[in-house]
Amino acid sequence: MNPKMIDIHSHILPYTDDGAETWENSLTMIKNADAEGIRVIVATPHVLSEHHFKEEEEIIKKYLKLKKKVKKEGLKIEIVLACEIYAQPDTSLNHKIATLNSNGKYFLIEFPMNSIPKFAPEKLFDFAMDEKVPIVAHPERNAGFQTRPDFIYEYVQRGSLMQINQGSLLGRFGERAKTLAFKMIENNLAHFIASDGHKKDTRTVTLIECYHLITEKYGKHIAHRLFYENPLKAIQGEKIKTGEPLPIERELKKGFWDRVKGIRNRL
Template identity: 30%
Template sequence: MKINNLVDLHCHILPAIDDGSPSLEASLELARQAVADGIRYILATPHHMDRHYLNHAGDVAAAVKVFQAELDANDIPLTIFSGQEVHLNGQLLENIDDLLGIDASRHYLLLELPHEMVPSYLDEMIFQLSCEGITPVIAHPERNAQIIAEPQRLYKLAEDGVLAQVTATSLVGAFGEQVQRTAKEFVKCGLVQVVASDAHTLRNRGFAMTKAYEVLNEMNSKYPERFATNARNLLNGDKIKARRIEVPRKQRKHWLS
């Protein structure tokens, strides 16, 4: 793995477009932090179709173009691509032309679940997306309350071909021990295939990608290269190597308690 060559597929770096960054100055500072953390390529993924934000595909592409020009003008060696963190809802297929994939051909879609639970219609939505040739990549499942309590739910999704992205700060413990334990369990069981920052300007929401890769290396020396390759392949719309998945251990705390 080369220094300053990491790919970050989930980052709220664009200025004044969602809760990620309030201004251009803040976004440029995030960019400098990303470079310092070994990142070379970022998929900008503003929230889309959640309760607070609508970031249409054309608007995101325009914002990325403007921000890339600012990065170049400030000699910040970072390349930005257009994406979205698409919130799960029943209208995804009706708005499919307004969805940006992880890759330009939309083979992969970064899909966010509600933080509290897994909606009952998720399986049907996954099937509908698959009929369109789209593989969902679930964002930060280790931070979903119901999946923490019932981790076998992610296993069942993985059986259906769904991929998932673990957050770097989850792996290093910034969200607490339970989230960190869940994140590591999902890595070990092959239920997450890529690590990304989900960086905001908010406190404790930085990049931590280098530290996360160190955690992966401590778990298994093969993990860092595997996860780095998966990130590049997802961005390029290429297939990633499937590996055997295992059923994760159950957690004690029920998600409704």
């Protein structure tokens, strides 16, 4: 039997962003996810600015249409709506699609890939003080966090949660992202693993391979928490209990094979 999994980060809504290109592609992604045991997918189209939220009624219409199509196919998988907010100084959550399942509590936020904006720490802390919980999308892929992984610990200490991409753990986004992603899990600094699936073939909505990897390495309990328990609570707007986060070094220690490569290179 397939394990229970919930994907809180995906780009399955067609004609909305750089994700699914057609209704057909979207349905293919959803069918594949359903077949491997994903119970719920949160559709999180990119929202790039406050102005962009003006399109939310259109996004909601597409979401309702997609739900109908999924039902018509006889699929049991559930589709929930939210978005992936591109952090801006004026980001507000006063929009229906801003939080997961409109629960007014958990929201998915991304930073530019090459840096952490200066306003981000205070902005996210302000949300946390207001009982809103930022879920930072794929920090392990961000060059700013890769250079200063200690910031991840600080963000978590100040109320943010962290979502890792399954592809990072499988090495699809390079060694640095992979090393940081595992370090985050080991230091209780990872709270969700999601697909960030964009297309029907490459980078699709899939979690199963990564689920097995995490189960093998850390056990069923950790996998269940990262792939199902925490995502479910985030959708339902319930409190997520986090393990005591451990500080992360300012410089990531090189892995064994990196050190071997380093020695070889010097020979």
